[in-house]
Amino acid sequence: MPVPAPNLYPPFNIVRLSHVEYRVRDLAASRAFYIDILGLQVTHEETGRLYLRAMEERGHHCIVLVQADTADVGVLGFKLYDEPDLERAESFFAEKSLPTAWVERPHMGRTLRTRDPWGIPLEFYVRMDRLPPIHQQYRLYNGVKPLRIDHFNMFSADVDASVAFYGEMGFRVTEYTEDDESGRLWAAWMHRKGGVHDVAFTNGLGPRLHHTAFWVPTPLNIIDLLDLMSTTGYVANIERGPGRHGISNAFFLYVRDPDGHRIEIYCSDYQTVDPDLEPIRWSLTDPQRQTLWGAPAPKSWFEEGSTFEGAEPAPSALKAQPIIAP
Structure with missing residues (x-):
């Protein structure tokens, strides 16, 4: 589609x-x-x-x-x-x-x-x-130094339908993954604010929230967070990364909070303000779509997510699978 x-x-x-x-x-x-x-x-x-x-x-x-x-x-x-x-x-x-x-x-x-x-x-x-601005109160900067919330990624049992509905509300597709065999969308990234995405949809048991992402100043902040988490009892909460996405070109890290809610730390994507910007297509079998450097994501990244209060997840009919780390 x-x-x-x-x-x-x-x-x-x-x-x-x-x-x-x-x-x-x-x-x-x-x-x-x-x-x-x-x-x-x-x-x-x-x-x-x-x-x-x-x-x-x-x-x-x-x-x-x-x-x-x-x-x-x-x-x-x-x-x-x-x-x-x-x-x-x-x-x-x-x-x-x-x-x-x-x-x-x-x-x-x-x-x-x-x-x-x-x-x-x-x-x-x-x-x-x-509230009063605090971005120049450098004494307050701590942890990974999060600057702003960046996007939500959601599991969807029908990515084509999700993209169509959110497209009606004015979200525009910047990049997408297509299953070569069926021609259906496996994932899509959509924006309002002029970055790669405000919302994204990933094929799977849905609806569930895959992750919330926060923008940080530089990739070095992500390295600092890894050092902090690994020495303060949170090493098991590090799920995936660091790395650079093929899709979005962003530098990333995925961590889990104490309840398992997934948080992405994110920086270095690109501007998408032009209304006639053509979406970038990726094949589901391209190993660089997940990570530009070729490293596949772990199984948990494709299967685990946070349920929404009052919403009953349903399985996806699209059974195509990307490359998964052993």
Whole structure:
């Protein structure tokens, strides 16, 4: 199935991805990981809930950690351009018979809560509490020195359908992996903010969240994180990397938090602002698509992910497999 043409005039205007809510079983353990190891900054803390931001971010939070009995994902958040976009978004989802509700969210203005056709919980807003800048307070830099949230990657049981739906909302494909035999999409990377992706979809049991990524200043910050994790009791939390992706050209590292939620540390991708930028096609059997240097990803990277609260994953009908490390 060919990649659909970009929708340059979507029904509402998404600026970028914004935040994720992780439900965790031990908030103290998660606090230590995200603050002391990754280096995110606390913006608000209350019983059972912790709000964090990265160093360049002016919005109140990019991650919310919530104490829960089950470790899963509560919601993925996206920022819209202006207030009328909220009503347009509500109409878009309601016309597709998807649930819509106006919800109260701490530190955020009017917020629309909904789900995509596969049950991924989504929320859209325009205004979030703005905080003073801290990007030049170098004494605060810690861990991997995270600058900003960069993207979500999700397992999808039907990548073609996911790309079509998110394309309706104005996400544009930058790169994709196609199964040579069936012609179906195995994975796709889509953006709003002008990087390689705000969202990506990977074939597999879905919907599940594969990972959330954070942008860091340089590859050396990733090396520093590896040294820190390997000497502070987190060596088993290092899953994959460091390396350079073929897709996106980014330098990467994948780590797991105490509940197994996967976090990618990411830098050095490229600009994709031009509306007529042609997507780059990769073959599923190309060993450089995963890692430019040719190293395949481990089995866990293709099979393990975080479930979404209230969404039941389904298996994919596409059984094609990329190269997997032994």
